Structure formats: structure tokens, C-alpha cells
Amino acid sequence: MKQFLYSVLSAAVAFAAIAGCKNKLAEPPEESxxxxxxxxxxxxxxxxxxxxxxxxxxxxxxxxxxxxxxxxxxxxxxxxxxxxxxxxxxxxxxxxxxxxxxxxxxxxxxxxxxxxxxxxxxxxxxxxxxxxxxxxxxxxxxxxxxxxxxxxxxxxxTSVLIPPQKRIYDVITADTTFSIFSAAVFRDSARRILLKDTFNTGSQFTVFAPTNNAFRRIGITDVTIRDTNLIKADSVSRMVRQHYVANATLMSHDFINGNMVKTGLDSTLVLVTATDSRFGASAPAIRAVTRPDTTLYRLKTRDLITVNGILHSIDSLMTRRR
The missing domain is CATH 2.30.180.10 (FAS1 domain)
Known part of the structure; x- marks a missing residue:
């Protein structure tokens, strides 16, 4: 009988101690x-x-x-x-x-x-x-x-957060490896989208900027992109809008296999990660589903944080086929 009472009392004390700890942990912090x-x-x-x-x-x-x-x-x-x-x-x-x-x-x-x-x-x-x-x-x-x-x-x-200094348009204008894309953006009304006026309304973007080599591979140079007779305004506009996603800030960590996003041209892109062997991806990349093949557009540089969004560069020009 004594042993039984001892066991009951021990259990009661243990329960009270646990309950007391829980109450203490549940107390909200007092310090600012x-x-x-x-x-x-x-x-x-x-x-x-x-x-x-x-x-x-x-x-x-x-x-x-x-x-x-x-x-x-x-x-x-x-x-x-x-x-x-x-x-x-x-x-x-x-x-x-x-x-x-x-x-x-x-x-x-x-x-x-x-x-x-x-x-x-x-x-x-x-x-x-x-x-x-x-x-x-x-x-x-x-x-x-x-x-x-x-x-x-x-x-x-473990690292300091560095405030961005430039808008997307400022970055591509200052970087000579984007001079052709910069000229295309300047010709298109998209330049107003990528500038500060729109940022002040809270808009944010993800831009996949083709390098100059991407343009040159299909015969577009710094001279031809500015020639209104060779490349019409509508073609330039479509070219620019195919390379940004509005109201979305996609860093490479956001690339989930098969996740789809819409470009400014209302074209669909598929985000591909390094683990997606279906497309032979060895690093984060994008795939334009409007193309008849599984061409990957690999990120040459990635995750540049700007005042109004995220900038990646790609090594091929994305074209939309109707």
C-alpha cells in the first residue's frame, strides 16, 4: 500500500513539474x-x-x-x-x-x-x-x-543584406554585354515598365536578358536592332516582352521542376532545375513550351537583385513560334 501511495505521489509531482515547465514556456517574452x-x-x-x-x-x-x-x-x-x-x-x-x-x-x-x-x-x-x-x-x-x-x-x-542600387534598365544599360538587348528595350515601351515610374507603384519583374552573343547567333547586331527598316517595332516589342515575367520575382531557388510562368508576351515558360534529368539540365534553366523541341535556355548569370526585381542572363534568344 505504501509503495502504491509513493508511486501515485511521485507521478503527481512529475506531472506538476511538467505542467509548470509548459506554463513557463508558454509565457510570452517580456523584453523588447x-x-x-x-x-x-x-x-x-x-x-x-x-x-x-x-x-x-x-x-x-x-x-x-x-x-x-x-x-x-x-x-x-x-x-x-x-x-x-x-x-x-x-x-x-x-x-x-x-x-x-x-x-x-x-x-x-x-x-x-x-x-x-x-x-x-x-x-x-x-x-x-x-x-x-x-x-x-x-x-x-x-x-x-x-x-x-x-x-x-x-x-x-551569416551574410549582410546589401540594398540594391540600380533598376533593371540601369543594369542592362551599363553592362556592355547587354547592349543589343538594351537597345531593343529602349525602342520598346517596355523601357517604361523597367524604369522607376512603374517601380513606384510597387511593380516587380523577373528579366531573362539575352547576351549580345545570343542576338548575334541569329544575325542581330547593335546596328540592325536600331534600324527601323530592318526590324519593325512590333518585332522588337515581341522580342523584349518574351524575356520578362511581370509581377513575379523568381530567383534560381524558386525554380521548381515543371513550374510554369507567363512572360510579358503571354508565352509560357517552364522552370527547370538541376535535378530535372528529362531535359538534361545541369543547372537552373528555362524552357519555352511554345517551341516544338525541348531546347533549354540556361542561365549564364543569375539572381542579380535590383531595385525593381531580379535579373538573370541567358545565352540564347527565346523566340515564340505561333
Whole structure:
């Protein structure tokens, strides 16, 4: 009988202890996000704290009702050239943009990340999320673990998020390897789509920019693309619109085998990944389903983040066959 009572009492005590732990874990955090990040200074996050203090954004993280901070490790800042001396000497406007690109005015956890997703930052630029073959922000891996605060979350990062400086059109205009595509865009009204006016309305794009060699292989040069007698305006327009996807930001991590997207010409592209042996893909690529074959258009360069979307380059010109 005594043994029985002892067993019952032991079980009751164990249950009470477990219940007490559960209640303790269920308690919401009391510290602000700034206090939470501050507590991580000695664990390698002191440079982010210093930047917050210099820009006055520590107040935001203390008082905002909901905020997310992507916090790079000190080693990440140093690799990117942002040593303590640099952070202490940077003008506060530039530093505010850099740190603001790591802050989101709502609570976002890795569970909220979507493939091809985007999140607007306090700096006014977008972050791009992926979760097909892992969890990423701007192609930087994000751990599923994070620190919760009373008014938000801290997501540790191994790299610094660099705010974009140029629009898509600015990039292709400045890069001489895209001079023919740049001339085609300039001839077409699409240049207005790729410029800042449309970005101000929130539009975002994915552009697959053909290199000059892609054009030259089919006989189009810097001279002929500008000649209105040789290449009509409608042909140029169709050429340009076949190479961008509107209202979508597709990074290479978003390439799911067989996933289909529509171009500005309303043509269908199939996204292909390195694991799709049906098309002999050895890296992320695209396939135009309107063609009678399985030609792959491989990404020569990929995932360039701009102010108004994502830019990839391809080594062949995509043509739509009716």
C-alpha cells in the first residue's frame, strides 16, 4: 500500500513539474526586440547593435509594436567591409539605409517565407524569400531557429543584406554585354515598365536578358536592332516582352521542376532545375513550351537583385513560334 501511495505521489509531482515547465514556456517574452538583440552582443552581434545606436533605430526596435530584424553576425559585417571603424565613420544616411534593409515593419518568421515571396523593408526596398530547397532571404540561408521578443523577432544571418542600387534598365544599360538587348528595350515601351515610374507603384519583374552573343547567333547586331527598316517595332516589342515575367520575382531557388510562368508576351515558360534529368539540365534553366523541341535556355548569370526585381542572363534568344 505504501509503495502504491509513493508511486501515485511521485507521478503527481512529475506531472506538476511538467505542467509548470509548459506554463513557463508558454509565457510570452517580456523584453523588447532591441533588448533581445542587445543581449546577444557578446555572442557576436555587437556591430549590428552599434549601427542601431548610431542611426537611432534602436528606438524603433524598442517601441514599435511589431518588427523583424535580420541580424548579421559580426564576422559577416567584417567580410563585407563593415568593420567597427567603418560603421563608426559612415554617414548616418547611408548607414540608415543599410540597417533599414535589415528591418521589416511586421513580425516575419521563417515559417512565413514563401517561394518567390518578397517583403518590404524599412529602407523601402524589397527582400526576396525562397523556401523550395531550403529557407533563404536574398539567397542567404536562414535558420529555422530565431529569437522571439515582446514586439518581434530576431533572425540571425551569416551574410549582410546589401540594398540594391540600380533598376533593371540601369543594369542592362551599363553592362556592355547587354547592349543589343538594351537597345531593343529602349525602342520598346517596355523601357517604361523597367524604369522607376512603374517601380513606384510597387511593380516587380523577373528579366531573362539575352547576351549580345545570343542576338548575334541569329544575325542581330547593335546596328540592325536600331534600324527601323530592318526590324519593325512590333518585332522588337515581341522580342523584349518574351524575356520578362511581370509581377513575379523568381530567383534560381524558386525554380521548381515543371513550374510554369507567363512572360510579358503571354508565352509560357517552364522552370527547370538541376535535378530535372528529362531535359538534361545541369543547372537552373528555362524552357519555352511554345517551341516544338525541348531546347533549354540556361542561365549564364543569375539572381542579380535590383531595385525593381531580379535579373538573370541567358545565352540564347527565346523566340515564340505561333
Amino acid at each position: 526586440l532591441y533588448q533581445t538583440i542587445l543581449s546577444q552582443q557578446n555572442r557576436g552581434y555587437s556591430l549590428f547593435v552599434r549601427a542601431l545606436e548610431r542611426t537611432g533605430q534602436s528606438t524603433l526596435l524598442s517601441n514599435s509594436p511589431s518588427v523583424t530584424a535580420f541580424v548579421p553576425h559580426d564576422s559577416a559585417f567584417e567580410r563585407a567591409g563593415f568593420t567597427e571603424a567603418v560603421i563608426n565613420s559612415m554617414d548616418t544616411t547611408s548607414l540608415s539605409v543599410l540597417i533599414g534593409y535589415h528591418l521589416v515593419g511586421e513580425t516575419v518568421t521563417p515559417a512565413n517565407f514563401t517561394a518567390g515571396g518578397r517583403i518590404e523593408t524599412r529602407a523601402g526596398y524589397y527582400l526576396y524569400t525562397n523556401r523550395n530547397d531550403g529557407i533563404y532571404v536574398n539567397n542567404i540561408p536562414v535558420s529555422a531557429n530565431y529569437l522571439a521578443a515582446a514586439n518581434g523577432v530576431m533572425l540571425p544571418l
